Amino acid sequence: MADYRKMWEDLGMDVKTHDLLCEALPGAVIEVYFSQENRPVGMDYFNAVVAEIHGLRPAELAEHKKKGGKVVGTFCIHVPDEVPIAAGAIATGLCSGSQFWVPGGEKKLPAATCPLIKASLGARFDRTCPFFRLADIFVGETTCDGKKKAWEILAEDAPMYIMDIPQMKRKKDYDHWKDEIFGYIRRMEELTGSTVTPEKLHEAIVLLNNKRKALQRLAEFRKLENIPISGKDVLLITQIAFYDDPARLTSKINALCDELDERTRQGVSVFRKGAKRILLTGTPLSIPNWKLHHIVESLGGAVVCEEMCTGIRYYEECVDESGKTLDEMVTALTERYMGAIHCACFTPNHERIDDIKRLVREYKADGVIDVNLKFCGIYDTEGYFVERELKNAGIPVLGIETDYTDQDAEQLKTRIGAFLEMLGN
Amino acid sequence: MFYAGIDIGSTAAKAVLMNGAKDEVLARKLMPSGWNSRETAEELLQWLLSLGHEREEIHVTATGYGRVSVPYADSTLTEITCHGKGAAFLGGNDLTVIDIGGQDTKIIVLKNGRVMDFIMNDKCSAGTGKFLEVMANRLGVTLPEFFAMAERGKDITISSMCTVFAESEIVSLMGQGTPREDIARGAVGSVVVKVVALAGRKGAGTPGMGDCFLTGGFCETPLMIHKLSGALGAGVRTHPDARFAGAIGAALLGK
Numbered sequence: 001m002a003d004y005r006k007m008w009e010d011l012g013m014d015v016k017t018h019d020l021l022c023e024a025l026p027g028a029v030i031e032v033y034f035s036q037e038n039r040p041v042g043m044d045y046f047n048a049v050v051a052e053i054h055g056l057r058p059a060e061l062a063e064h065k066k067k068g069g070k071v072v073g074t075f076c077i078h079v080p081d082e083v084p085i086a087a088g089a090i091a092t093g094l095c096s097g098s099q100f101w102v103p104g105g106e107k108k109l110p111a112a113t114c115p116l117i118k119a120s121l122g123a124r125f126d127r128t129c130p131f132f133r134l135a136d137i138f139v140g141e142t143t144c145d146g147k148k149k150a151w152e153i154l155a156e157d158a159p160m161y162i163m164d165i166p167q168m169k170r171k172k173d174y175d176h177w178k179d180e181i182f183g184y185i186r187r188m189e190e191l192t193g194s195t196v197t198p199e200k201l202h203e204a205i206v207l208l209n210n211k212r213k214a215l216q217r218l219a220e221f222r223k224l225e226n227i228p229i230s231g232k233d234v235l236l237i238t239q240i241a242f243y244d245d246p247a248r249l250t251s252k253i254n255a256l257c258d259e260l261d262e263r264t265r266q267g268v269s270v271f272r273k274g275a276k277r278i279l280l281t282g283t284p285l286s287i288p289n290w291k292l293h294h295i296v297e298s299l300g301g302a303v304v305c306e307e308m309c310t311g312i313r314y315y316e317e318c319v320d321e322s323g324k325t326l327d328e329m330v331t332a333l334t335e336r337y338m339g340a341i342h343c344a345c346f347t348p349n350h351e352r353i354d355d356i357k358r359l360v361r362e363y364k365a366d367g368v369i370d371v372n373l374k375f376c377g378i379y380d381t382e383g384y385f386v387e388r389e390l391k392n393a394g395i396p397v398l399g400i401e402t403d404y405t406d407q408d409a410e411q412l413k414t415r416i417g418a419f420l421e422m423l424g425n
Numbered sequence: 426m427f428y429a430g431i432d433i434g435s436t437a438a439k440a441v442l443m444n445g446a447k448d449e450v451l452a453r454k455l456m457p458s459g460w461n462s463r464e465t466a467e468e469l470l471q472w473l474l475s476l477g478h479e480r481e482e483i484h485v486t487a488t489g490y491g492r493v494s495v496p497y498a499d500s501t502l503t504e505i506t507c508h509g510k511g512a513a514f515l516g517g518n519d520l521t522v523i524d525i526g527g528q529d530t531k532i533i534v535l536k537n538g539r540v541m542d543f544i545m546n547d548k549c550s551a552g553t554g555k556f557l558e559v560m561a562n563r564l565g566v567t568l569p570e571f572f573a574m575a576e577r578g579k580d581i582t583i584s585s586m587c588t589v590f591a592e593s594e595i596v597s598l599m600g601q602g603t604p605r606e607d608i609a610r611g612a613v614g615s616v617v618v619k620v621v622a623l624a625g626r627k628g629a630g631t632p633g634m635g636d637c638f639l640t641g642g643f644c645e646t647p648l649m650i651h652k653l654s655g656a657l658g659a660g661v662r663t664h665p666d667a668r669f670a671g672a673i674g675a676a677l678l679g680k
Binding site for chain 1: 503
């Protein structure tokens with residue numbers, strides 16, 4: 001790995017504690033990723049990015065800042081990245097998927113808070129993540145109670161901007177979210193000193209649609225009988241998509257897809273014949289949370305789709321590009337960022353169940369695993385309907401609750417192993 | 426050919442040998458799992474070999490959390506699949522299997538002898554055998570003595586689901602002079618509440634779900650069966666071999 005210590009020190013990080021994370025990550029990447037056989041060559045780029053996750057991209061962000069540019073950190077896929085990009089800023093995801101940061105978060109938050117929120121606050125307060133040092137502003141949102149209150153605590157140390165996401169999908173809620181996006185535009189203009197013109201916003205919409213189309217193209221391979229790429233690899237790419245430069249990422253994914261086209265012509269599969277196809281639904285899997293994919297695929301299953309924020313919800317729908325005026329474009333963003341995302345923070349949310357059933361058909365899934373991050377009340381409660389509706393539709397489903405630790409790995413292996421056996425593994 | 430099933434659980438290790446037609450259990454062995462699954466597995470192998478058949482004549486399937494520690498197993502399967510198969514053999518093809526194990530409690534829904542659905546307790550030990558083991562220790566008696574006491578006791582409520590908190594609750598009950606018999610009965614009731622909540626999530630006891638069938642270490646405990654059927658509002662059946670359900674299922678699934 002290149003030496004980034006100087007940059008980390010300049011960012012005011014606790015480099016000594018951070019070293020512990022740097023020591024642990026390569027082992028995890030080797031165990032989960034490099035142990036796979038027959039990986040596409042196009043994964044090399046993503047391997048390099050994850051190997052230097054706290055160096056490569058942060059160095060680019062630092063360079064951008066040196067030239068007077070701004071970095072905007074976000075936590076939720078309801079927040080449109082087109083806005084900061086149109087204002088000349090770089091947008092980066094901040095959601096944290098490692099147990100490493102959880103104890104830091106527990107110094108401020110109740111233990112009964114979901115690990116994603118605890119890890120996010122821990123990463124900032126313990127000064128052990130460069131992205132949490134580089135962001136000039138942190139954009140929070142009112143999706144769940146845990147996040148809402150956590151932002152108040154985070155605001156004591158970091159510059160926050162909060163967007164008020166509605167909890168229902170009525171006309172007045174769309175109007176409200178549209179208003180919030182306009183507010184976000186004004187805040188970003190204030191931050192960067194540059195105006196969001198219709199031209200710039202259109203460019204940003206096209207840029208991110210291209211990223212979505214590349215991710216959609218990648219997902220198509222998972223519908224095939226012979227799947228040329230593992231679920232783990234697709235998860236990694238999706239996670240990196242939250243951080244990486246959008247244009248470069250798009251070209252790397254498309255290059256990988258060209259290779260996968262060739263593999264498909266040759267009938268290459270990375271899974272053994274008859275591997276049971278699993279769709280995951282539920283709470284997000286932030287980098288480096290690869291636990292469930294690793295268990296499912298180590299037991300001989302194939303993860304074919306994630307009905308999650310780190311999955312389909314992130315890239316399945318594009319933003320309508322036909323808008324000419326700023327108002328038309330913001331309407332299109334509102335439709336996409338509120339109407340097309342079926343998060344459990346909304347009531348009612350039956351569109352999510354319809355989505356799961358549709359995706360099971362499209363990706364020919366044999367079974368669904370409903371994943372809940374411990375202490376996520378909304379997804380846990382919605383699990384009642386997910387389980388019942390899938391069962392009524394004759395789709396086998398397994399509910400799993402887990403966190404970022406490895407303590408439950410053996411129990412999960414038994415549950416998931418039994419589920420695969422039940423499906424006829 | 427003979428078929429052996431080895432089920433190494435957290436507390437007890439069970440092994441059975443079945444005939445080639447897989448319709449008769451020829452021998453059974455029950456022993457504590459001990460602290461070393463490998464040694465336990467080795468001891469079970471010696472027992473198998475002592476039954477008078479060559480190793481090559483026996484197909485061994487291992488299950489339970491210690492299944493990875495059975496180096497001589499010809500195949501391994503999870504305890505859910507094995508318990509389901511074993512329960513179907515002992516109790517019939519359409520059942521809701523309730524298995525209260527040493528550290529896991531599982532509910533398995535069987536239709537036509539196949540596992541259709543299952544649920545296991547979360548990470549904590551509430552509602553498992555471990556809970557009662559800890560409580561028996563606290564009262565200074567063995568588990569059989571504990572159940573004998575509970576048979577004589579009056580129902581009291583032990584509200585703590587957490588094993589650690591329940592232990593302190595019991596300490597205060599002891600301090601107040603509550604009879605040990607009542608405490609033991611209360612502890613059994615506490616496990617039943619937790620198990621029934623889990624079983625309820627899978628519709629146990631509702632019409633069309635088939636009978637409830639208890640497997641695991643408590644199948645010879647009338648009080649447990651009585652309390653479970655009371656709380657479920659449905660009959661709970663069991664079988665003298667129900668403790669071996671996992672091992673029997675493993676043997677049956679050997680190919």
